[in-house]
Every structure is written in structure tokens, then in C-alpha cells.
Amino acid sequence: MQADLSPVIAATAQWLTRSFPSPGGALASALCEAQARQAVTVAAWLRYPTAMDAALLELAGPGGSARLDWVTGADADDGVAADAWRTWVDEVVASWAACLLTDPELASRAVAALARGGEHADGLPTEFRRLLDPDEADRGAAALLRHPDLLAPVAGLHHCGLLDRLDPDHTLIA
Template sequence: MQADLSPVIAATTHWLTRAYPPAGGALAAALCEVQARQAVTVAAWLRYPTAMDVALVGIAGPGGSDRLDWVTGADAGDRDAEGRAWRTWVDEVVASWAACLLADPELAERAVADLARGEHSTGSPAAFRRLLAPDATDRNAAALLRHPDLLASVAGLHRGELLDRLGPDEALAA
């Protein structure tokens, strides 16, 4: 049984950074990955808020990237079995929620604030600084990853469920 969500977080982060690659060299790639990982971590912790939820996804698996690949137009037909294995740990809902958070700073703030009520609490929003307060270098590195129009097809898949999960604290346009 999985003790944590690290396989889901790693695979979903990898999928996002492949679907929306960084602009630039090694530093841009690292900054883009950090932003994606922070958004995916918040999304995964919201989606699987208890130890029981984490255990269940460890047993059942998250579902894979097939629908995400289809929505974004990725060609999945020529992948060998080894190149496909990591994709089975991609969580479509987590990827969609992470896309919502990356595209909407206010929603990201609400989501991080909501974590304080769950079992995954870090105690500080500072752990998600690059998600919540990206500087110019962060934004440039992740220009595709944070572009609302480019993320719309993925974010739209499960945005309503994220808004339901966060509750009616504020009225956000869907």
C-alpha cells in the first residue's frame, strides 16, 4: 500500500511539464517543474485529504493520462510499454485542478488556505511560494504552464469539482 502520494505527484507533474514545456534552458526547466509540482501537490492533497483516501488511490490507482493526452492532442499511439508505465500514475483530476491553480492566482490562494484544515497541512503557505507569488523569472519560465487559454482544455475537465471542494466561501466565475 502507498504510504503517500509521491507517485501520483511525480507522474502528474511530469505530465504537466511535458504538455506545457518550459521556455528556456535548465534554470527555466527547474523553475517550471517546481511550479507544476507545487500546484500538483496542492491539488493532490485536496483530492485525497485523508490517509484513507491516499491508501485507496494507492490500491486502485489514479487512472492514467489517456484522456488528458487526448484532450491536449498528444500522440499516445507510438509509446512503448516502458515509456507508458509512468503515465498510469497520472491523475486526471489532480492535473485538471493543478491547471486551475496555475491559471488562477485567487483560486490557488483559496486552495492553499483550505489545506490548513486537512491532514496534509504544511502549516505555512510559504511552502507554495512559487505557486502563489511567482516572480518574473518564474512566470517567464512557465509561460505555457500558466497561460489560462492554453490550460483551458485541461482545467475545464474538473474545475467545477474543485470549486465544490473549496466550498462557497467566495463566488468565483466558472
């Protein structure tokens, strides 16, 4: 069974780059999009690790961007909700991607978890350099996209779920 996560990855990356755009020109926008797409890909592969998970997502749908738009202050009266691609945005994937973009250690753990197992990367060359080791141009292009304070409302939505996925046996110390 083969399932395709590309609509969710594309829509969620687009939501991130529209919500936290690059402050530069065309090259900076492309670099920002590459970082968002890498973070979203890692998050989607973690969230839907098997072909069956991805197939169920195709049947049920990811939920859309309404809550994310509300959390970030997007105004639905501006026609934001009318964009059809927004129905393919996955809130959990966006939240996990935001966590990865703002926490390099967590991003490294997530990519390492993918390397240990997962059906999506089987046989595919995977390289997440822009996510794991952004250079100066990457950091400048994604200044808003990687800003911890700006992404905190999105990252906080499902941060605990990402930690559970990466280490299901962890214990919280109060």
C-alpha cells in the same frame, strides 16, 4: 495509516511539464517543474485529504493520462502511452493543478483551505511561493504552463469539482 501521494504528485507534475514545457534552458525547466509540483501537491492534498483517501488511491490507482493526452492532442502512436509513469497520472489532480496555475485567486483559496485542515501538511513546513507569488523568472519559465488559453481544456475537465471542494455550499447563479 500512512499513505504516500508522491508517485501521483511526481507523475502528474511530469505530465504537466512535458505537456506544457518551459521555453528556456535547465534553470527555466527547474523553475517550471517547481511550480507544477507545487500546484499538483496542493491539488493532490485537496483531492485526497485524508490518509484513508490516499490509501484507497494506492489500491485503486489514479487512472492514468490517456484522457489528458487525448484532450491536449498527444498522439498515442508516438509511444506516449508506453511510458509506465503515465499510469500514475491523476486526471482530476492535473485538472485542479491547471486551475490553480491559471487562477491566482483560486490558488490562494486552495492553499488557505489546506491551512485550515488536512492531514498531509500536519507538522510539515509548507510554502507554495512559486505557485502563489511567482516572480519574473518563474513567470518566464512557466509561460506555457500558466497560459490560461493553453490549459483551458485540462482545467475545464474538473473545474466545478475544485470549486465544490473549496466551497461545498456555493450556489451557481444562472
